[in-house]
């Protein structure tokens with residue numbers, strides 16, 4: 001069973017950020033029960049990536065506590081974090097470091113002390129999940145790949161460690177339609193096999209809806225909403241403020257349009273499903 005992560009009144013202020021030190025997160029409390037898929041969303045600068053790093057134990061709260069399986073996350077428990085939680089950084093350049101794709105994906109499992117056969121199996125399995133042709137790309141430098149490929153190699157490196165808790169900071173960014181669908185299906189498959197939890201950070205709620213059962217909306221470093229999608233979209237205030245929740249979103253998910261009609265422009269008028277609705 002995956003680890004249980006709990007945030008209790010967590011605040012975080014970046015050190016050394018000059019005179020106007022901004023608190024990136026304020027009094028955040030929530031739980032990630034084992035096996036749950038949580039979508040964390042919110043505008044740029046709302047604190048999503050900071051939250052991801054706190055969840056992965058890479059930074060420590062300025063105030064408040066993070067718990068893993070009921071134990072307070074202290075320096076002594078860092079091992080626990082690093083063995084159980086896998087983080088995909090928002091920027092692949094922060095993750096990739098080796099001189100070949102193969103070595104990069106193999107780094108985590110090698111560090112776990114696995115045999116070379118097991119490492120090889122993990123690399124091939126993770127590459128396949130990410131739609132990477134390891135025969136073709138294995139010997140290339142990860143830094144010479146396209147942005148979309150870099151992100152998939154970085155994610156393969158995380159999956160190769162088989163973490164119980166996956167924290168993915170905007171994993172679908174830059175993926176073409178086919179690779180995006182493949183990635184989302186692979187993540188579902190991975191979760192089903194490993195019974196892992198997933199924190200999916202994204203602005204794209206269409207993607208998130210394919211995986212997530214619960215949503216957490218951050219705004220200026222605070223939790224503005226946490227709950228099911230059906231509860232999220234009935235909040236007119238949130239919809240009006242966060243335009244990213246519409247309109248493709250409604251168009252893609254017709255059942256929701258009847259619960260709550262699209263509130264104002266911009267609409268994609270060319271969309272047949274929009275015209276079919278006849279709401280103009």
Ligand SMILES: Nc1ncnc2c1ncn2[C@@H]1O[C@H](COP(=O)(O)OP(=O)(O)OP(=O)(O)O)[C@@H](O)[C@H]1O
Pocket residue numbers: 014017022023024042043044045046047048049050051090
């Ligand atoms: N290394 C840093 N030093 C100082 N301040 C930082 C640092 N990283 C982020 N911040 C600040 O913390 C706040 C939250 O940033 P964060 O990167 O967590 O937001 P985000 O929601 O992930 O944004 P985005 O959607 O652009 O990825 C912002 O005000 C940002 O300016």
Ligand SMILES: [Mg+2]
Pocket residue numbers: 048049050090169
């Ligand atoms: Mg971010």
